[in-house]
Amino acid sequence: MxxxxxxxxxxxxxxxxxxxxxxxxxxxxxxxxxxxxxxxxxxxxxxxxxxxxxxxxxxxxxxxxxxxxxxxxxxxxxxxxxxxxxxxxxxxxxxxxxxxxxxxxxxxxxxxxxxxxxxxxxxxxxxxxxxxxxxxxxxxxxxxxxxxxxxxxxxxxxxxxxxxxxxxxxxxxxxxxxxxAVRFQKEEGQISRAKFKLLEAEKVFGIDFSSFHQALDIGAAPGGWTSFLLERGLDVTAVDPAKLHPSVLASPRLTYIQKNAGRVQFKDNQFDLLVCDMSWSPKLTAKLVTELLYCLVPGGTAVITVKLLTKKPMALIQEVMTTFQDARLQIQRAKQLFHNRDEITLYMVKY
Ligand SMILES: C[S@@+](CC[C@H](N)C(=O)[O-])C[C@H]1O[C@@H](n2cnc3c(N)ncnc32)[C@H](O)[C@@H]1O
Structure with a gap:
Protein backbone atom coordinates (compact mmCIF):
# COMPACT_ATOMS: atom_id res chain seq x y z
CA MET A 1 0.00 0.00 0.00
CA ALA A 181 6.14 27.49 10.16
CA VAL A 182 5.64 28.76 13.72
CA ARG A 183 5.05 32.51 13.46
CA PHE A 184 5.44 34.93 16.36
CA GLN A 185 4.85 38.66 16.36
CA LYS A 186 8.05 40.61 16.84
CA GLU A 187 7.63 42.61 20.04
CA GLU A 188 8.53 46.23 20.34
CA GLY A 189 12.03 46.53 21.76
CA GLN A 190 12.72 42.81 21.24
CA ILE A 191 16.44 42.34 21.78
CA SER A 192 17.12 39.49 19.35
CA ARG A 193 15.32 37.11 17.02
CA ALA A 194 16.98 34.35 19.05
CA LYS A 195 14.17 34.80 21.57
CA PHE A 196 11.80 33.14 19.09
CA LYS A 197 13.78 29.90 19.46
CA LEU A 198 12.98 29.67 23.16
CA LEU A 199 9.38 30.75 22.63
CA GLU A 200 9.03 27.99 20.03
CA ALA A 201 10.74 25.44 22.33
CA GLU A 202 8.20 26.37 25.01
CA LYS A 203 5.29 25.68 22.66
CA VAL A 204 6.62 22.71 20.73
CA PHE A 205 8.26 20.83 23.62
CA GLY A 206 5.60 21.91 26.11
CA ILE A 207 8.16 23.25 28.61
CA ASP A 208 6.63 25.31 31.40
CA PHE A 209 9.49 27.76 31.92
CA SER A 210 7.65 29.57 34.71
CA SER A 211 7.95 26.40 36.84
CA PHE A 212 11.74 26.95 37.22
CA HIS A 213 13.39 29.30 39.69
CA GLN A 214 17.11 29.68 38.97
CA ALA A 215 18.33 29.71 35.39
CA LEU A 216 21.83 29.73 33.94
CA ASP A 217 22.05 31.20 30.43
CA ILE A 218 25.38 30.40 28.73
CA GLY A 219 26.20 32.53 25.69
CA ALA A 220 23.51 34.99 26.71
CA ALA A 221 24.33 38.17 24.75
CA PRO A 222 22.64 40.26 23.53
CA GLY A 223 19.99 38.86 25.87
CA GLY A 224 16.95 37.52 24.00
CA TRP A 225 16.82 34.26 25.97
CA THR A 226 17.68 36.00 29.23
CA SER A 227 14.87 38.54 28.73
CA PHE A 228 12.44 35.68 27.97
CA LEU A 229 13.41 33.85 31.19
CA LEU A 230 13.14 37.05 33.23
CA GLU A 231 9.66 37.57 31.76
CA ARG A 232 8.71 34.07 32.92
CA GLY A 233 9.67 35.15 36.46
CA LEU A 234 13.01 33.36 36.87
CA ASP A 235 16.23 34.58 38.46
CA VAL A 236 18.80 34.44 35.67
CA THR A 237 22.58 34.18 35.71
CA ALA A 238 23.77 35.22 32.27
CA VAL A 239 27.30 34.37 31.14
CA ASP A 240 28.88 35.93 28.07
CA PRO A 241 32.08 37.86 27.38
CA ALA A 242 29.97 40.06 25.07
CA LYS A 243 27.73 42.86 26.32
CA LEU A 244 24.11 42.37 27.30
CA HIS A 245 21.54 44.86 26.07
CA PRO A 246 20.94 47.70 28.58
CA SER A 247 17.23 46.85 28.88
CA VAL A 248 18.13 43.41 30.30
CA LEU A 249 20.79 44.80 32.63
CA ALA A 250 18.15 46.83 34.43
CA SER A 251 16.50 43.72 35.92
CA PRO A 252 17.10 43.12 39.65
CA ARG A 253 16.71 39.36 39.04
CA LEU A 254 19.72 39.26 36.72
CA THR A 255 23.27 38.27 37.62
CA TYR A 256 25.58 39.08 34.74
CA ILE A 257 28.99 37.43 34.53
CA GLN A 258 30.90 38.99 31.66
CA LYS A 259 33.25 36.05 31.09
CA ASN A 260 33.97 33.03 28.96
CA ALA A 261 31.79 30.21 30.34
CA GLY A 262 34.89 28.00 30.57
CA ARG A 263 36.16 30.25 33.36
CA VAL A 264 33.21 30.42 35.72
CA GLN A 265 32.49 28.53 38.94
CA PHE A 266 29.11 27.89 40.53
CA LYS A 267 27.77 26.01 43.54
CA ASP A 268 26.63 22.39 43.19
CA ASN A 269 22.94 22.17 42.20
CA GLN A 270 22.64 25.96 42.03
CA PHE A 271 20.30 25.99 39.02
CA ASP A 272 17.18 24.10 37.98
CA LEU A 273 17.40 25.30 34.36
CA LEU A 274 20.42 25.55 32.09
CA VAL A 275 20.11 27.06 28.63
CA CYS A 276 22.90 27.48 26.12
CA ASP A 277 22.84 29.12 22.70
CA MET A 278 26.48 29.71 21.93
CA SER A 279 26.59 29.29 18.15
CA TRP A 280 29.91 27.54 18.64
CA SER A 281 31.58 24.24 17.75
CA PRO A 282 29.08 21.54 18.82
CA LYS A 283 31.69 19.26 20.32
CA LEU A 284 33.26 22.09 22.34
CA THR A 285 29.78 23.25 23.40
CA ALA A 286 28.99 19.72 24.59
CA LYS A 287 32.29 19.60 26.51
CA LEU A 288 31.73 22.99 28.12
CA VAL A 289 28.13 22.21 29.10
CA THR A 290 28.92 18.77 30.52
CA GLU A 291 31.71 20.29 32.62
CA LEU A 292 29.16 22.71 34.10
CA LEU A 293 26.50 20.08 34.81
CA TYR A 294 27.43 19.87 38.52
CA CYS A 295 25.54 23.15 38.96
CA LEU A 296 22.30 21.75 37.48
CA VAL A 297 20.15 20.00 40.06
CA PRO A 298 19.12 16.37 39.31
CA GLY A 299 15.71 16.62 37.62
CA GLY A 300 16.75 20.00 36.18
CA THR A 301 16.17 20.87 32.53
CA ALA A 302 18.67 21.80 29.83
CA VAL A 303 17.82 23.46 26.51
CA ILE A 304 20.78 23.65 24.17
CA THR A 305 21.22 24.60 20.53
CA VAL A 306 23.66 22.53 18.51
CA LYS A 307 25.20 24.17 15.48
CA LEU A 308 25.38 21.93 12.40
CA LEU A 309 28.70 22.95 10.91
CA THR A 310 29.19 19.80 8.92
CA LYS A 311 27.98 17.97 5.85
CA LYS A 312 27.13 14.99 8.07
CA PRO A 313 24.70 16.40 10.61
CA MET A 314 23.10 13.04 11.48
CA ALA A 315 26.43 11.62 12.68
CA LEU A 316 27.32 14.84 14.51
CA ILE A 317 23.96 14.97 16.31
CA GLN A 318 24.38 11.35 17.37
CA GLU A 319 27.86 12.03 18.72
CA VAL A 320 26.76 15.13 20.66
CA MET A 321 23.69 13.36 22.06
CA THR A 322 25.87 10.47 23.23
CA THR A 323 28.17 12.93 25.04
CA PHE A 324 25.17 14.42 26.84
CA GLN A 325 23.64 11.02 27.63
CA ASP A 326 26.94 9.84 29.10
CA ALA A 327 26.84 12.94 31.32
CA ARG A 328 23.42 11.94 32.75
CA LEU A 329 21.27 14.10 30.52
CA GLN A 330 18.26 12.26 29.22
CA ILE A 331 17.19 13.49 25.79
CA GLN A 332 13.50 14.42 25.76
CA ARG A 333 13.47 15.87 22.25
CA ALA A 334 15.92 16.73 19.51
CA LYS A 335 14.41 18.93 16.87
CA GLN A 336 15.21 21.49 14.27
CA LEU A 337 12.76 24.20 15.23
CA PHE A 338 11.38 26.55 12.58
CA HIS A 339 13.41 29.36 14.17
CA ASN A 340 16.64 27.33 14.19
CA ARG A 341 18.89 28.22 11.30
CA ASP A 342 21.86 25.87 10.83
CA GLU A 343 21.25 24.17 14.14
CA ILE A 344 18.92 21.96 16.14
CA THR A 345 17.61 22.32 19.69
CA LEU A 346 18.04 19.65 22.35
CA TYR A 347 15.63 19.46 25.29
CA MET A 348 17.10 17.32 28.06
CA VAL A 349 16.55 16.48 31.72
CA LYS A 350 19.34 15.62 34.16
CA TYR A 351 18.89 12.41 36.12
C1 LIG B 1 23.84 33.40 19.09
S1 LIG B 1 24.49 34.41 20.36
C2 LIG B 1 23.35 34.12 21.67
C3 LIG B 1 22.04 34.82 21.48
C4 LIG B 1 21.21 34.80 22.74
N1 LIG B 1 20.71 33.46 23.04
C5 LIG B 1 20.03 35.75 22.65
O1 LIG B 1 18.90 35.30 22.80
O2 LIG B 1 20.22 36.96 22.48
C6 LIG B 1 25.90 33.53 20.88
C7 LIG B 1 26.63 34.13 22.04
O3 LIG B 1 27.48 33.12 22.60
C8 LIG B 1 28.60 33.77 23.16
N2 LIG B 1 29.67 32.80 23.41
C9 LIG B 1 30.41 32.12 22.51
N3 LIG B 1 31.33 31.35 23.15
C10 LIG B 1 31.15 31.56 24.48
C11 LIG B 1 31.76 31.05 25.65
N4 LIG B 1 32.79 30.19 25.60
N5 LIG B 1 31.33 31.48 26.86
C12 LIG B 1 30.29 32.34 26.93
N6 LIG B 1 29.67 32.86 25.86
C13 LIG B 1 30.09 32.47 24.65
C14 LIG B 1 28.94 34.84 22.12
O4 LIG B 1 29.69 35.90 22.71
C15 LIG B 1 27.55 35.30 21.68
O5 LIG B 1 27.14 36.45 22.36
Whole structure:
Protein backbone atom coordinates (compact mmCIF):
# COMPACT_ATOMS: atom_id res chain seq x y z
CA MET A 1 0.00 0.00 0.00
CA UNK A 2 1.49 3.33 -1.06
CA UNK A 3 1.14 6.36 1.19
CA UNK A 4 1.95 9.78 -0.15
CA UNK A 5 3.07 12.55 2.16
CA UNK A 6 3.76 16.22 1.62
CA UNK A 7 6.81 16.87 3.78
CA UNK A 8 8.46 20.13 4.85
CA UNK A 9 11.77 20.94 6.47
CA UNK A 10 13.77 24.10 7.07
CA UNK A 11 15.27 25.47 3.88
CA UNK A 12 18.20 23.28 2.77
CA UNK A 13 17.46 20.54 5.31
CA UNK A 14 14.87 18.53 3.36
CA UNK A 15 17.52 15.95 2.29
CA UNK A 16 17.93 15.07 5.98
CA UNK A 17 14.16 14.78 6.41
CA UNK A 18 14.22 12.40 3.41
CA UNK A 19 17.01 10.44 5.09
CA UNK A 20 14.94 10.20 8.29
CA UNK A 21 12.06 8.70 6.31
CA UNK A 22 14.41 6.24 4.57
CA UNK A 23 15.86 5.09 7.88
CA UNK A 24 12.41 4.38 9.26
CA UNK A 25 10.49 3.10 6.27
CA UNK A 26 13.11 1.78 3.87
CA UNK A 27 12.79 2.81 0.24
CA UNK A 28 11.18 6.22 -0.19
CA UNK A 29 10.49 7.77 -3.57
CA UNK A 30 10.47 11.52 -3.35
CA UNK A 31 10.28 14.57 -5.54
CA UNK A 32 10.87 18.19 -4.59
CA UNK A 33 7.99 20.65 -4.85
CA UNK A 34 10.03 23.51 -3.35
CA UNK A 35 13.77 22.88 -3.72
CA UNK A 36 15.46 21.94 -0.44
CA UNK A 37 12.28 22.51 1.53
CA UNK A 38 9.08 20.72 0.47
CA UNK A 39 8.81 17.31 -1.16
CA UNK A 40 6.22 14.68 -1.92
CA UNK A 41 7.26 11.25 -0.64
CA UNK A 42 5.79 7.85 -1.50
CA UNK A 43 6.23 5.09 1.09
CA UNK A 44 5.17 1.46 0.88
CA UNK A 45 3.46 1.47 4.27
CA UNK A 46 -0.15 2.05 5.39
CA UNK A 47 -0.85 5.70 6.28
CA UNK A 48 -1.91 4.84 9.88
CA UNK A 49 1.48 3.19 10.52
CA UNK A 50 3.37 6.11 9.03
CA UNK A 51 1.48 8.63 11.14
CA UNK A 52 1.71 6.53 14.30
CA UNK A 53 5.47 6.11 13.84
CA UNK A 54 6.18 9.75 13.13
CA UNK A 55 3.96 11.08 15.91
CA UNK A 56 5.21 8.68 18.60
CA UNK A 57 8.87 9.25 17.71
CA UNK A 58 9.04 12.73 16.22
CA UNK A 59 11.82 13.19 13.68
CA UNK A 60 14.47 15.91 13.96
CA UNK A 61 14.33 17.51 10.53
CA UNK A 62 10.87 16.62 9.22
CA UNK A 63 9.06 19.71 10.43
CA UNK A 64 5.59 19.06 9.06
CA UNK A 65 3.78 16.52 6.96
CA UNK A 66 0.34 15.62 5.79
CA UNK A 67 -0.95 12.44 4.26
CA UNK A 68 -2.31 13.04 0.78
CA UNK A 69 -5.95 11.92 0.58
CA UNK A 70 -6.51 13.24 -2.91
CA UNK A 71 -4.40 14.76 -5.66
CA UNK A 72 -5.30 16.48 -8.91
CA UNK A 73 -2.94 16.55 -11.84
CA UNK A 74 -3.21 19.93 -13.47
CA UNK A 75 -1.57 21.75 -16.33
CA UNK A 76 0.85 24.25 -14.80
CA UNK A 77 1.19 27.92 -15.58
CA UNK A 78 2.57 28.71 -19.00
CA UNK A 79 6.22 29.66 -19.38
CA UNK A 80 5.21 33.28 -19.44
CA UNK A 81 3.44 32.88 -16.11
CA UNK A 82 0.25 34.05 -17.79
CA UNK A 83 -2.90 33.06 -15.92
CA UNK A 84 -4.95 30.29 -17.37
CA UNK A 85 -8.56 30.98 -18.30
CA UNK A 86 -9.96 28.94 -15.44
CA UNK A 87 -7.49 30.23 -12.84
CA UNK A 88 -10.15 32.03 -10.78
CA UNK A 89 -12.08 28.88 -10.02
CA UNK A 90 -10.50 25.83 -11.59
CA UNK A 91 -12.34 22.52 -11.71
CA UNK A 92 -10.12 20.94 -9.04
CA UNK A 93 -11.34 23.48 -6.46
CA UNK A 94 -14.96 22.48 -7.10
CA UNK A 95 -14.00 18.80 -6.82
CA UNK A 96 -12.03 19.46 -3.64
CA UNK A 97 -14.98 21.33 -2.12
CA UNK A 98 -17.28 18.50 -3.20
CA UNK A 99 -15.14 16.00 -1.28
CA UNK A 100 -15.10 18.17 1.83
CA UNK A 101 -18.86 18.74 1.76
CA UNK A 102 -19.42 14.97 1.68
CA UNK A 103 -17.14 14.37 4.67
CA UNK A 104 -19.31 13.87 7.78
CA UNK A 105 -16.37 14.42 10.11
CA UNK A 106 -16.20 18.06 9.06
CA UNK A 107 -19.86 18.90 9.74
CA UNK A 108 -20.16 21.52 12.50
CA UNK A 109 -16.53 21.12 13.45
CA UNK A 110 -13.70 23.60 13.90
CA UNK A 111 -11.73 23.59 10.67
CA UNK A 112 -8.40 25.16 9.77
CA UNK A 113 -7.66 25.41 6.06
CA UNK A 114 -3.90 25.57 5.50
CA UNK A 115 -2.85 26.38 1.96
CA UNK A 116 0.60 26.63 0.44
CA UNK A 117 1.95 26.79 -3.07
CA UNK A 118 5.20 26.53 -4.95
CA UNK A 119 6.52 29.61 -6.75
CA UNK A 120 5.47 28.33 -10.17
CA UNK A 121 2.14 26.81 -9.31
CA UNK A 122 -1.10 25.46 -10.68
CA UNK A 123 -2.64 28.22 -8.56
CA UNK A 124 -1.43 31.57 -9.82
CA UNK A 125 -2.84 33.81 -7.06
CA UNK A 126 -1.65 33.82 -3.45
CA UNK A 127 -1.98 30.95 -0.97
CA UNK A 128 -4.29 33.17 1.13
CA UNK A 129 -6.58 33.63 -1.88
CA UNK A 130 -6.61 29.88 -2.40
CA UNK A 131 -7.77 29.44 1.18
CA UNK A 132 -10.55 31.99 0.65
CA UNK A 133 -11.58 30.34 -2.60
CA UNK A 134 -11.90 26.93 -0.91
CA UNK A 135 -13.58 28.21 2.23
CA UNK A 136 -16.04 30.30 0.19
CA UNK A 137 -17.82 27.18 -1.07
CA UNK A 138 -18.18 25.34 2.24
CA UNK A 139 -21.13 27.09 3.92
CA UNK A 140 -23.22 23.96 4.09
CA UNK A 141 -20.69 22.32 6.43
CA UNK A 142 -21.85 24.74 9.16
CA UNK A 143 -18.28 24.65 10.34
CA UNK A 144 -16.34 27.22 12.31
CA UNK A 145 -13.25 28.25 10.38
CA UNK A 146 -10.34 28.83 12.74
CA UNK A 147 -6.60 29.32 12.58
CA UNK A 148 -5.62 27.51 15.78
CA UNK A 149 -7.11 24.73 17.94
CA UNK A 150 -8.97 23.13 15.06
CA UNK A 151 -10.64 19.72 15.18
CA UNK A 152 -9.54 19.09 11.61
CA UNK A 153 -6.89 20.59 9.39
CA UNK A 154 -7.42 20.63 5.65
CA UNK A 155 -4.01 20.95 4.06
CA UNK A 156 -3.66 21.95 0.43
CA UNK A 157 -0.42 22.28 -1.49
CA UNK A 158 -0.61 23.63 -5.04
CA UNK A 159 2.52 22.57 -6.92
CA UNK A 160 3.36 23.31 -10.53
CA UNK A 161 1.64 20.28 -12.03
CA UNK A 162 -0.48 18.87 -9.21
CA UNK A 163 -2.58 19.90 -6.24
CA UNK A 164 -2.46 17.77 -3.09
CA UNK A 165 -5.06 17.69 -0.33
CA UNK A 166 -5.21 15.94 3.03
CA UNK A 167 -7.58 16.04 6.01
CA UNK A 168 -6.09 15.24 9.40
CA UNK A 169 -6.32 15.79 13.14
CA UNK A 170 -3.83 18.55 14.02
CA UNK A 171 -1.66 16.21 16.10
CA UNK A 172 -1.14 13.92 13.11
CA UNK A 173 0.72 16.53 11.02
CA UNK A 174 3.76 16.70 13.40
CA UNK A 175 3.02 20.44 13.67
CA UNK A 176 -0.40 22.10 13.67
CA UNK A 177 1.09 25.24 12.07
CA UNK A 178 0.81 25.66 8.32
CA UNK A 179 3.86 23.78 6.97
CA UNK A 180 5.30 23.79 10.51
CA ALA A 181 6.14 27.49 10.16
CA VAL A 182 5.64 28.76 13.72
CA ARG A 183 5.05 32.51 13.46
CA PHE A 184 5.44 34.93 16.36
CA GLN A 185 4.85 38.66 16.36
CA LYS A 186 8.05 40.61 16.84
CA GLU A 187 7.63 42.61 20.04
CA GLU A 188 8.53 46.23 20.34
CA GLY A 189 12.03 46.53 21.76
CA GLN A 190 12.72 42.81 21.24
CA ILE A 191 16.44 42.34 21.78
CA SER A 192 17.12 39.49 19.35
CA ARG A 193 15.32 37.11 17.02
CA ALA A 194 16.98 34.35 19.05
CA LYS A 195 14.17 34.80 21.57
CA PHE A 196 11.80 33.14 19.09
CA LYS A 197 13.78 29.90 19.46
CA LEU A 198 12.98 29.67 23.16
CA LEU A 199 9.38 30.75 22.63
CA GLU A 200 9.03 27.99 20.03
CA ALA A 201 10.74 25.44 22.33
CA GLU A 202 8.20 26.37 25.01
CA LYS A 203 5.29 25.68 22.66
CA VAL A 204 6.62 22.71 20.73
CA PHE A 205 8.26 20.83 23.62
CA GLY A 206 5.60 21.91 26.11
CA ILE A 207 8.16 23.25 28.61
CA ASP A 208 6.63 25.31 31.40
CA PHE A 209 9.49 27.76 31.92
CA SER A 210 7.65 29.57 34.71
CA SER A 211 7.95 26.40 36.84
CA PHE A 212 11.74 26.95 37.22
CA HIS A 213 13.39 29.30 39.69
CA GLN A 214 17.11 29.68 38.97
CA ALA A 215 18.33 29.71 35.39
CA LEU A 216 21.83 29.73 33.94
CA ASP A 217 22.05 31.20 30.43
CA ILE A 218 25.38 30.40 28.73
CA GLY A 219 26.20 32.53 25.69
CA ALA A 220 23.51 34.99 26.71
CA ALA A 221 24.33 38.17 24.75
CA PRO A 222 22.64 40.26 23.53
CA GLY A 223 19.99 38.86 25.87
CA GLY A 224 16.95 37.52 24.00
CA TRP A 225 16.82 34.26 25.97
CA THR A 226 17.68 36.00 29.23
CA SER A 227 14.87 38.54 28.73
CA PHE A 228 12.44 35.68 27.97
CA LEU A 229 13.41 33.85 31.19
CA LEU A 230 13.14 37.05 33.23
CA GLU A 231 9.66 37.57 31.76
CA ARG A 232 8.71 34.07 32.92
CA GLY A 233 9.67 35.15 36.46
CA LEU A 234 13.01 33.36 36.87
CA ASP A 235 16.23 34.58 38.46
CA VAL A 236 18.80 34.44 35.67
CA THR A 237 22.58 34.18 35.71
CA ALA A 238 23.77 35.22 32.27
CA VAL A 239 27.30 34.37 31.14
CA ASP A 240 28.88 35.93 28.07
CA PRO A 241 32.08 37.86 27.38
CA ALA A 242 29.97 40.06 25.07
CA LYS A 243 27.73 42.86 26.32
CA LEU A 244 24.11 42.37 27.30
CA HIS A 245 21.54 44.86 26.07
CA PRO A 246 20.94 47.70 28.58
CA SER A 247 17.23 46.85 28.88
CA VAL A 248 18.13 43.41 30.30
CA LEU A 249 20.79 44.80 32.63
CA ALA A 250 18.15 46.83 34.43
CA SER A 251 16.50 43.72 35.92
CA PRO A 252 17.10 43.12 39.65
CA ARG A 253 16.71 39.36 39.04
CA LEU A 254 19.72 39.26 36.72
CA THR A 255 23.27 38.27 37.62
CA TYR A 256 25.58 39.08 34.74
CA ILE A 257 28.99 37.43 34.53
CA GLN A 258 30.90 38.99 31.66
CA LYS A 259 33.25 36.05 31.09
CA ASN A 260 33.97 33.03 28.96
CA ALA A 261 31.79 30.21 30.34
CA GLY A 262 34.89 28.00 30.57
CA ARG A 263 36.16 30.25 33.36
CA VAL A 264 33.21 30.42 35.72
CA GLN A 265 32.49 28.53 38.94
CA PHE A 266 29.11 27.89 40.53
CA LYS A 267 27.77 26.01 43.54
CA ASP A 268 26.63 22.39 43.19
CA ASN A 269 22.94 22.17 42.20
CA GLN A 270 22.64 25.96 42.03
CA PHE A 271 20.30 25.99 39.02
CA ASP A 272 17.18 24.10 37.98
CA LEU A 273 17.40 25.30 34.36
CA LEU A 274 20.42 25.55 32.09
CA VAL A 275 20.11 27.06 28.63
CA CYS A 276 22.90 27.48 26.12
CA ASP A 277 22.84 29.12 22.70
CA MET A 278 26.48 29.71 21.93
CA SER A 279 26.59 29.29 18.15
CA TRP A 280 29.91 27.54 18.64
CA SER A 281 31.58 24.24 17.75
CA PRO A 282 29.08 21.54 18.82
CA LYS A 283 31.69 19.26 20.32
CA LEU A 284 33.26 22.09 22.34
CA THR A 285 29.78 23.25 23.40
CA ALA A 286 28.99 19.72 24.59
CA LYS A 287 32.29 19.60 26.51
CA LEU A 288 31.73 22.99 28.12
CA VAL A 289 28.13 22.21 29.10
CA THR A 290 28.92 18.77 30.52
CA GLU A 291 31.71 20.29 32.62
CA LEU A 292 29.16 22.71 34.10
CA LEU A 293 26.50 20.08 34.81
CA TYR A 294 27.43 19.87 38.52
CA CYS A 295 25.54 23.15 38.96
CA LEU A 296 22.30 21.75 37.48
CA VAL A 297 20.15 20.00 40.06
CA PRO A 298 19.12 16.37 39.31
CA GLY A 299 15.71 16.62 37.62
CA GLY A 300 16.75 20.00 36.18
CA THR A 301 16.17 20.87 32.53
CA ALA A 302 18.67 21.80 29.83
CA VAL A 303 17.82 23.46 26.51
CA ILE A 304 20.78 23.65 24.17
CA THR A 305 21.22 24.60 20.53
CA VAL A 306 23.66 22.53 18.51
CA LYS A 307 25.20 24.17 15.48
CA LEU A 308 25.38 21.93 12.40
CA LEU A 309 28.70 22.95 10.91
CA THR A 310 29.19 19.80 8.92
CA LYS A 311 27.98 17.97 5.85
CA LYS A 312 27.13 14.99 8.07
CA PRO A 313 24.70 16.40 10.61
CA MET A 314 23.10 13.04 11.48
CA ALA A 315 26.43 11.62 12.68
CA LEU A 316 27.32 14.84 14.51
CA ILE A 317 23.96 14.97 16.31
CA GLN A 318 24.38 11.35 17.37
CA GLU A 319 27.86 12.03 18.72
CA VAL A 320 26.76 15.13 20.66
CA MET A 321 23.69 13.36 22.06
CA THR A 322 25.87 10.47 23.23
CA THR A 323 28.17 12.93 25.04
CA PHE A 324 25.17 14.42 26.84
CA GLN A 325 23.64 11.02 27.63
CA ASP A 326 26.94 9.84 29.10
CA ALA A 327 26.84 12.94 31.32
CA ARG A 328 23.42 11.94 32.75
CA LEU A 329 21.27 14.10 30.52
CA GLN A 330 18.26 12.26 29.22
CA ILE A 331 17.19 13.49 25.79
CA GLN A 332 13.50 14.42 25.76
CA ARG A 333 13.47 15.87 22.25
CA ALA A 334 15.92 16.73 19.51
CA LYS A 335 14.41 18.93 16.87
CA GLN A 336 15.21 21.49 14.27
CA LEU A 337 12.76 24.20 15.23
CA PHE A 338 11.38 26.55 12.58
CA HIS A 339 13.41 29.36 14.17
CA ASN A 340 16.64 27.33 14.19
CA ARG A 341 18.89 28.22 11.30
CA ASP A 342 21.86 25.87 10.83
CA GLU A 343 21.25 24.17 14.14
CA ILE A 344 18.92 21.96 16.14
CA THR A 345 17.61 22.32 19.69
CA LEU A 346 18.04 19.65 22.35
CA TYR A 347 15.63 19.46 25.29
CA MET A 348 17.10 17.32 28.06
CA VAL A 349 16.55 16.48 31.72
CA LYS A 350 19.34 15.62 34.16
CA TYR A 351 18.89 12.41 36.12
C1 LIG B 1 23.84 33.40 19.09
S1 LIG B 1 24.49 34.41 20.36
C2 LIG B 1 23.35 34.12 21.67
C3 LIG B 1 22.04 34.82 21.48
C4 LIG B 1 21.21 34.80 22.74
N1 LIG B 1 20.71 33.46 23.04
C5 LIG B 1 20.03 35.75 22.65
O1 LIG B 1 18.90 35.30 22.80
O2 LIG B 1 20.22 36.96 22.48
C6 LIG B 1 25.90 33.53 20.88
C7 LIG B 1 26.63 34.13 22.04
O3 LIG B 1 27.48 33.12 22.60
C8 LIG B 1 28.60 33.77 23.16
N2 LIG B 1 29.67 32.80 23.41
C9 LIG B 1 30.41 32.12 22.51
N3 LIG B 1 31.33 31.35 23.15
C10 LIG B 1 31.15 31.56 24.48
C11 LIG B 1 31.76 31.05 25.65
N4 LIG B 1 32.79 30.19 25.60
N5 LIG B 1 31.33 31.48 26.86
C12 LIG B 1 30.29 32.34 26.93
N6 LIG B 1 29.67 32.86 25.86
C13 LIG B 1 30.09 32.47 24.65
C14 LIG B 1 28.94 34.84 22.12
O4 LIG B 1 29.69 35.90 22.71
C15 LIG B 1 27.55 35.30 21.68
O5 LIG B 1 27.14 36.45 22.36
Missing amino acids: TTRLICSANHGFAPYAQEELRRRFGAVKSRFLVPGEVFVAALEEPAENVVEQLVSQPPIFLRHMFVVDQAWEVAGQGESGAEREDAVHPAWISELQGLLKKDDRLQQSRIAIQTRKSEQSAWSSSAAELKDAIQGGLDELNAEFVVRDADWIISVFAAVDAVYMGIAKPEHNISDWNGG
